[in-house]
Amino acid sequence: MAFLEISGLRKRFGAVDILKGIDLELEKGGFLVLVGPSGCGKSTLLNTIAGLETITSGDIRIDGRDISGLHPSKRDIAMVFQSYALYPNMTVAGNIAFGMEIRGVPKEERAKAIKQVSDMLQIGHLLDRKPSQLSGGQRQRVAMGRALVRNPQVFLFDEPLSNLDAKLRVDMRTEIKRLHQRMGTTFVYVTHDQIEAMTLATKIAVLKDGVLQQFGTPAEIYNSPANLFVADFMGSPAMNLLTATVENGASGLAVALERPNGAPLRLPVVSGNHGLSAYAGKPVIFGIRPEALTDPDGADRKARSLTEDDCLIEVVEPAGSDTFAVTKLGGKSVVARLRADAGIAPGQNTRLAFNLDKAVFFDPDSQMRIA
Incomplete structure (x- = not known):
């Protein structure tokens, strides 16, 4: 049985259809990458899963539970943004612990969670620093740490590496893959970079103009493209x-x-x-x-x-x-x-x-x- 199910999902802004009947299924612990050119609807689709955008019609289910109308805080998801979205006046430890503090998690549990994720992400030596004292890669690790302490059912990533230089992007890509393998949690990841899609995903959804062009494993997408768009978009150099x-x-x-x-x-x-x-x-x-x-x-x-x-x-x-x-x-x-x-x-x-x-x-x- 699919863990994340998206059925007939449509999203309209005014008279404009942004998502045009998306159907996807992802197994528990899978890594789904939403890929496509700018404006194809991939970030909008991610935001509908997060609850940041309401849907016009369709269903979104996580582990059999319909979350389509739930507030984001009730969906048991955590999101890592492109811009990191860190609090500049807080230390790294404060940023990681902030959500737990709001939810009333006891101080001892917060300290244990901070230690666990900082060790996992190798940022233990940065806990007393402010975001302004960190590199781009370090800030991204802190943003990931803040999501990890939630221990959600699904992690959502919105182009998390696009602000990094080429070498650091490759390094962080490896870290994200290692993190997924270690945790076994379901990941949904948005990117316009088809190399990221191929290297990270267990399943890829290729979108264009709000329409799902193809959904399958990286090998299926690469070796058996459904149409000319997928054939041309996936692969470097292109087909x-x-x-x-x-x-x-x-x-x-x-x-x-x-x-x-x-x-x-x-x-x-x-x-x-x-x-x-x-x-x-x-x-x-x-x-x-x-x-x-x-x-x-x-x-x-x-x-x-x-x-x-x-x-x-x-x-x-x-x-x-x-x-x-x-x-x-x-x-x-x-x-x-x-x-x-x-x-x-x-x-x-x-x-x-x-x-x-x-x-x-x-x-x-x-x-x-x-x-």
Whole structure:
């Protein structure tokens, strides 16, 4: 049975629909990440779970209990905000303990809770400092500590790392994942950063314009995107999305990609992709991720369908552990992810391997994935 259930949730501001019928289910102890571009409705959805926004229609249940009409204080949730929301005149210990003090928790219990969470978050040496004396990462830990002492059923995080620099963001991401694994509590986390979504989540909900585009595990979202938006949004570098023509020849289905100054590149389609048969002679959108387009020595030898061909390299981008190469196919720039020591140079014709096990196809009109 799902622990957090959201059914038919709609939110309207005046005549504008912000959330358009959201349905989600999350198991107890799961980590749900709400991801999407700015303005997609993810923070509004989080605020409806918190009770900071009323809903227009639908239901929100936690552990079978309908919380849709409850005051935020009655929902047994704790929230960590993007802005930290710390009291500047209080010490770290005071900030962590403030909520407990308001609720009348005895001083001995407060001291025990402060010790426990400060040890967990490694901020015990900061308890006597004021927020102005802390770094961004330390302030974020204090905000998390204040939520942790509540021991709620659900933790809500609203873009908690967006104010941090890149390296600290990676470090704090690891800390949040470690915290979730240690506590086993249900987390709901909002971000516009799809790398955060992929690394933290047990389930991801991708939103666009208030509509749930896809809901699934990180592997499902990444490897089997439901539509062009999800395919393009999730992944860094993004999936290569190219116009191709489906051909049905004696040897089976293939897709043909135009390339500059040469015959089209024909790639056989993995057997079993029966949905493509209806598109014979028609255009489709062919999607392949950069890591499925690589140098032959770096290709996955377990792939059932691996095709090699020469491609003219236009740009080479060394990236430490990888080398990214840009070629042109289907009238667009295409990114290939090669080994660091692949030894290629711009202007060369280079042999590339296409792992077609990883290819996906989309209808150019509906933009939905072809089964």
